Amino acid sequence: MAPRQLPPLPQYRRDAVTRRLCATTHLDESFARDVRREFTADRLKANGLPLGVNLVALVRHAEAAWRRLELRDRHLSFVLCGVAGALLGAVASLGQGSSAGVLGFLLLLVALFCCGAVLVCRAEHQARQAALEVYRGSRKSADLAPPVAAEVEDRLRELRRANVLPYDASFESTNPFVGSGRKIKEVVWESIDISRAADSPTGGKLTAKPFDAVDLHTYVAEEMADIVGLEGLRAQNRLYVNGLSALHLPDLLPDRLQRPAVRVPRQYVQSAVVQSGAGMRTYLSLEMVGEGGRIVVSMHLRARLLHPRLSWEVAAYVLPPLQHRFGTVGFLPLGGFEYWWSLLRFGMAHTWRGVWGAPGRAARRRGDQARYARELEKTRRSITKQHLAYDYGATDSLRNHCSDWGAMGHTERTDSRDTFLRLQQGVLIATERFLQDHNIDTGDFDRAQQVIATQTYNISGDITGNANIGSNGQINTYGQPGAAQGGN
Structure with missing residues (x-):
């Protein structure tokens, strides 16, 4: 067509x-x-x-x-x-x-x-x-x-x-995903039974294929973009480390008198998927930048696989538009x-x-x-x-430092909601397909999915001002101007 x-x-x-x-x-x-x-x-x-x-x-x-x-x-x-x-x-x-x-x-x-x-x-x-x-x-x-x-x-x-991010220890109780914006969802989804093999089309039971949390993380990261239909979606497993624990990982902090590295060997990232370390956990980070970068929706996922049950830890955040200045x-x-x-x-x-x-x-x-x-x-x-026990963790991101929740308008709120729901549904679909590929009965998953689907969230805020269309039909800005800034 x-x-x-x-x-x-x-x-x-x-x-x-x-x-x-x-x-x-x-x-x-x-x-x-x-x-x-x-x-x-x-x-x-x-x-x-x-x-x-x-x-x-x-x-x-x-x-x-x-x-x-x-x-x-x-x-x-x-x-x-x-x-x-x-x-x-x-x-x-x-x-x-x-x-x-x-x-x-x-x-x-x-x-x-x-x-x-x-x-x-x-x-x-x-x-x-x-x-x-x-x-x-x-x-x-x-x-x-x-x-x-x-x-x-x-x-x-x-x-x-970056596949590793040390975060300041003071954010442990509020937002270890420093700089991601305002939290809109934090939940551990209903766990599902993965101990039963799926029924065979010819009768009997299929042979379940073994897997671990690394396999599940990898599958979801690779398939999410095609499932949700969001152009530009970034998916990456990232190791989040408490800033006070950074010195215990030599590849993260080869020199205690310098800033931490931004990449570590892949094996460390995978290891923290299966079992968390001392102040170290790996999350599958999904990052979606909205039109013109006005908003950024991020979802951080961690598979909790303790046989015979599987669940997902989910945390979602939204970065609002830039400040008017x-x-x-x-x-x-x-x-x-x-x-x-x-x-x-x-x-x-x-x-x-x-x-x-x-x-x-x-x-x-x-x-x-x-x-x-x-x-x-x-x-x-x-x-x-x-x-001295020094905290090497980041305290914020520049993008979050420059943002203003008061600039969230109707379009930004609805776009954020749509992106979050697409990501949530995409994770559920990818998980179901992964279990089916490994010959796991998804009956308990279907029940849990109905519970998860009833969970909602709300974003509030106001935005004022008109769009400013520049050359070549590109919209450059929105909102009211701040106080005039000189060059000095």
């Missing part, structure tokens, strides 16, 4: 969230600092999962934005030195009664002020252009900023396919008089503060880095000399 021919509608860009985050690094200094501290700075804590964000592109743009800010403040510091010199010269000329000298130094002050205004406006113009290019342009976001250190980019690429770039003027007038107004409002505060901002950056390095070195000494 031929598909119905219908006109195409504008679609959200698949990497819309990444582009908005990259653009914000150019407009918000604090966000650029947070990204650099999280992913490029020397640290001991594990990083959270990307969850639909291209971390390589994000770090590249954060580094480019940071270098621009440092260069701007370096130049403005020179301007401030010139201003101080001109003021001293004017005072000296005034004391000597030289009106020509005073006039000359005053003209120099005006020239220096104009120079500072040019530097401030140029930096803001470059920041806005970089933000608009990554947000509205057609090139890949990672190609619009220079690369960072190769080892950093390699680690971030590996993080996308990450939509600021969508409301920047694109050009013409409005763009240049807003840039001029920005320069007039920020030039004096930019020039006067440049040395202080540079000093604060250096001070923050030095303080962070001292604290890290102190922690490392405590680990080596005092044998």
Whole structure:
């Protein structure tokens, strides 16, 4: 049957969230600092999962934005030195009664002020252009900023396919799946009897095929995408480790003075499926990124196989859309008089503060880095000399840190519900097929499935604002703009 021919509608860009985050690094200094501290700075804590964000592109743009800010403040510091010199010269000329000298130094002050205004406006113009290019342009976001250190980019690429995640011990009682968003379901499904062999079509009983939890996890991971019909569904067995237990797994923490690895040998992951370790359990993680990355639904499953009964441990989470402040770039003027007038107004409002505060901002950056390095070195000494029990677990993901549950609208709630129900039904179908393939009687499974099917969940929240359709029919943003962010 031929598909119905219908006109195409504008679609959200698949990497819309990444582009908005990259653009914000150019407009918000604090966000650029947070990204650099999280992913490029020397640290001991594990990083959270990307969850639909291209971390390589994000770090590249954060580094480019940071270098621009440092260069701007370096130049403005020179301007401030010139201003101080001109003021001293004017005072000296005034004391000597030289009106020509005073006039000359005053003209120099005006020239220096104009120079500072040019530097401030140029930096803001470059920041806005970089933000608009990554947000509205057609090139890949990672190609619009220079690369960072190769080892950093390699680690971030590996993080996308991480098969192990240490989590901070403080989250043990609430959400070991750190950074996954808000919990919408946590349950252990009705257990089923798997001790009886299925009936043979020719009479008698079939011979049951032996299996373990690893076989079941592998089968569900391989078949889920075809069963549920969700394009882009990611399924992976991942070992979740209590951060205080990370040091007991040498392949996870080969060096106690460095951050944990993001991948361990597959055998460790499989071993924790069959039997959990000390603060170590493997879950089959299903991750579905919604349209444009607006929401991320994740389901974490663990087969509990204790012969003769089988059950599933299920935990589901939803990541809501980004906070409104990450939509600021969508409301920047694109050009013409409005763009240049807003840039001029920005320069007039920020030039004096930019020039006067440049040395202080540079000093604060250096001070923050030095303080962070001292604290890290102190922690490392405590680990080596005092044998400190350090928690290497991640505390959050960047995607969750930037999200806002209040931005969940009707579409996001219904899409989340649909995705969750599809995943739930897909796991049930895959489990039934697996048991049938192994000649296990599914009569008890049918009874348990009716109980599971009656379980429901609810997502609540509001969202306001209209969509903003950019070039090539791509919808880039939604929601109301936050407070305007400058490039400083």
